[in-house]
Amino acid sequence: MELFINILGAIVTFLVAFIVGMTYGGLNRKITARVQNRKGPPFYQNFIDAFKLSSKETAIHHGIMHYLGPAFLMVSSVMTLLIVPVFTNNGWFPNLNFKGDLIFLIYIMTFGPLGMALGSGQTGNPNAAIGVTRGLSQMVGFEIPWVMALIALMIQYHTTSIEGLMEAQAQTGTWFMFSSPFAFIAAILAMFGMFRYSPFDIVSAPTELASGPASENGGKYLFVMMSSGSVFTFAKLTLYVDLFLGGAANLPVLLLKTFALYLIPILYGMTTPRYRTEQAIRWFWGWPSFFGLLAIIQAVIL
Amino acid sequence: MATLYLIFIIFLGGAILTYYAGKLGSVLQDIIFLATILGATSLFYAGVHINDFMSFNPGGITLTWGINYFGWLFSLIVLGLGSLAAVYSVGYMKGKKRRGYFYFNFILSIMAMLGILVSQDLISFFIFWEIMTWSSYLMVIYNGKDDQKLGLKYFIFSAIGAYAMLMAIVMVHSVTNTFLIGNMIEAYPQMSLSWQIWIPILFLTAFGVKAAMMPLHVWAPGAYSSSPMAYTSVFSGALSKMGIYGMVIILVTMISHLPQGIWFRETLAWLGGLTAALGTLWAIKQDDAKKLLAYSSIAQLGYIITGVAIGTELGLLAGLFLAVMHALFKGTLFMVVGAIEKQTGTTNFTEVTGLIRKMPWTFFSALLAIIALAGIPPLGGFVGKWMLYEALITSNHYLLVILIFFASTAAFLYCYKFLFGFFMGQEEKEWEHVKEAPATMVVPMVLMALFMAVLGSWPGIILNPINNGLVDLGFVSTYKHLWDTSILFNSWGNQVVLKPLLYSVVAIFVFFAIVLIWKGFKGTRYVSTKDISSSGEVPGENENLTFSLGFAQPFLRAVGPVMKRQIDRYYTEFADGLESFFEFLRRIYTGNGQTYAIYVFVFVVIVLLFKDVLF
């Protein structure tokens, strides 16, 4: 019975993540439009796009890996969502909440992109493969400051599980954002690469790579990729809130915190043109890694 | 205990019989070869008891053979991978030249590795070590010629290692008057400090060569890529583990007694980390699959060395688990390359593309092996990686863990390159004729791939023997406090539960794979890789659209400064320097009697001048 409730909770979490992620995507488009002095699409435009894509015919596949590529991506997003605790006290809807920890999370987050990379590789479109190698290169870039920030937290509080870190925040009463500011800065800077918004949108690179790995995927493939992206956005933002902003006890607080975090990469991206791949990598190995190093030093000293 | 003799007699006799059976018929040769390996393997697991030692005295020296739990763990790698590779070899060597030579050396290698594991004294250890080196050297020069001096390089480094080991053995004997490993370990704490430092260094040099540790790794890319692929899977999978085997024994039994042991550990751990990082970067650069896997082997052995060197329980567990995993996935990957080489005739990524629909089973095993290599759950590689990270973090190696993390993230690039280069991309007309490899080659690969998938959820299968081996070396049992059958703990008490993870990954995957397209896979139509959105242009038959040249160029540009110089270059410069030094020495002998007279005169003058100082 408990398992049943847990599974039900997981499905509800998934739906909430889907809706919130899609809405955030729509708001992103709206905000971008307002910054560019346009009226912009309605905030629910992403839902319309998603439903349209799902109602589109998908008559072709380039082979079994291409067919399964978006499913790989979805697995990774959903697994990330199921590992991240959504609420501090597991409130309204219980999640599955596996016994996993941050290292596991980092690796399960790479599972999907690699599966998708195989799928887009099988299409034989050169743009797709170029996009994939760019994405993997960028990942090597931003994972360094991100892991530095996480390790700083881990060694300071002697736990590697997300729940343990949340408990530590609850006990000390301060958010890690204030108690470990360098780790927070490094993690936020790594987030730019994770979200792949404007200066770091070298993977899909509109007008340059013809949308990169997604270039042969239309219709339902794209629908699954889009919803996976939305769920992933929500999961990542929730993870940041859990780690640095003390978690959230209920939905409005969660939405407030996640949206505040979400604004950072969006607003940064609007004013910055795209980097080249090696510039992006070196950017992440510059100041973000320096802050990560400071975070580790702080954690060792304290 | 006579079974052990019998096993070695079977190995030796089988090797000689196989060599000469080639004259009678190739099928007979295959059968004798397989019977030797498989027969000896089954005899070993059926008839040899653990911790049952026997001694004999040829020429007044006491030699002891027998196997303990720790050796038994490595025998799993040697004999398991060895028998699968033997089955694979039968398919691989079909229609190739010098089969007798290959089979003979193959059997000798397996025998030598088993001999290393069972020998409890330094003399037989050294003899088997040399047999292993010789047989693998003969495999490296299998093609008959040693044009690029790859075999020579391997042999020189092995010889350096062997001399180091021999020197250490002589030093040990001069103190203890015995060759038994047990006695050496017992006597070690009573030795003088300088000997306590030098003996491990000499041993570690010998083991570091075989384990391809930086800076002793330069032989590995050439040797791994020039020996036949069926043997390379054993070479990289099992033979390199002999270095790890020796290293663990030295580290655990000797260095932990040493007060300054922490320096040994830290140096080794950092060397391992650097090996991992640089090996990964060089692997990304390779366009040849053999070279790529060779560098990747070096990198993976770097992880193992790091795990073993930090020396905590979790670190040793991680290192040894990764050793088993490495034997599995790197064995599989070299077999995959061998299958592709046999079917297409080349192993270059820029030539072969789009084999996924022609060689589906090869792709399947390559995919699982790559997932395990990259350390992505739910396969076994993740278990090892997780334990390694947790071991590093909980034992305060903060910068090392970032280096290791960098290496394993960058490894995704070459992982993708391997899969994409061979199996993905455009399907060219040139490779239309390619068929799936024969069953004898496919079955071992798929078996190993499936075993890796099983280990991802039930790592206890391998962690149990590792635990027994560690207990044998003097550790407390780690069962239930660092791992359970499918649960992993770190020393802070955090845990990862693996089994439900597997179930949910599979469930979610199946769910979305079905939902993805309402009509299902059959409802969609296959379109060829020429039917892509290329601005409306239809690519011609011979138009190559595959992206394989300069694969990760931006990344390599970003890390360019690190890769400017190869360590190989330093060795070459050292050799050149020696050569010019000897050239200078040679000038002394001019062949002119007058010059020699001057030498004599100068010598006499110097002796007279400095006679007070000198005498």
Place this chain on the structure above:
Amino acid sequence: MYNDKNSQKIVDYIQNWTRKHSIWVLAYGTGCGAIEIPPTMTSRYDSERLGIRGAATPRQADVLLITGYLTVKTLKRVIRVYEQMQDPKYVIGFGSCTINGGMYFDSYNTIKVLDKYLPVDVYINGCMPRPEAVIQGFVKLQKRIGEGRATGAKHYKENLEWYRANQKKIIPNWVMPEYNW
């Protein structure tokens, strides 16, 4: 239930509504009219408020915009792109050239009447049509989609032989994958 006529009607209505409000245009500039697309998409006229945005590849696109004259050589590519697009898909003929040849009425290598070769759902007149006219055309297309009358692709599928004969008449060297979905 699913096959019930009324519920099918509701499903159709919802589908048409979403299709109407989310039009992804293939960014494939075929003629000089492509210069009118950037102002239509950007801040001044902002077609994104109507749900109209660019798509990178034919697999993702809904609308193929033929911006101006089509030479025989380009026509071949355009047909290829159109056939790579996934249903439902629409074609907008843009500018006088697609309607009757425009100023290229006597050119030896541009086609004059687009709807002989591809099923056009909406024509936008003008040489060049200004962005207002383009948006007007899109609104017209949205109206037709909403009413379920933008059935060009269906028409193409049903009369494939006629279209193929027309296309092959001016493209003698026909080397293209077959279209059968």
Place this chain on the structure above:
Amino acid sequence: MKELKDNIINRIKANFKDATEKNDFSYNRLDFHVNKETIPSILFYLKDEMGFIHLSHISCVDWLEEGEFEVVFIVWSPKDKIKVFVKTRIDRNNPVLDNIDMIWRQANTYERELKEMFGVQFTGLVAPEEFILEDWQGPPPFRRDFDTAAYAEKTFWHRPGREDAQNVRETISKRDGEEIPDFAKKYER
């Protein structure tokens, strides 16, 4: 500039007997007319000896009434800032000329264009068959005796209704009673 031009004219005329110059352009342009056999050598000379290192264009004029093609090579000297047009006349029925893409690699592109559009053959031109016109089966379309309107009429569909607006100006004047100005009358079809 005048000295420069005179110098060029003198040197060319001294070396190529068949060259006739035309020097009535105000600015930095100079024309030479030569026989078709002289083309490679004069271009070599201009490039190697006189600094005209850049080939701007190769063009062709169809003199239908005289039965000849005039092929024009335009070269440019970045040092002297002067351009020279080298012209030659070839028979329209047998338009053959020497290939010059060993002098300038880019000449290959222009030669392919001339071959396709005018049917001028360059001996020894190594290039794929098709350049701009794919699957073209008619005569070379830039020749003046090629009637594009008739060809288009024959090949493509025409939407009926164009006939109404044959002469836009006339139609408008008829409809609105507008006077056609005198200067406009001479442009009537």
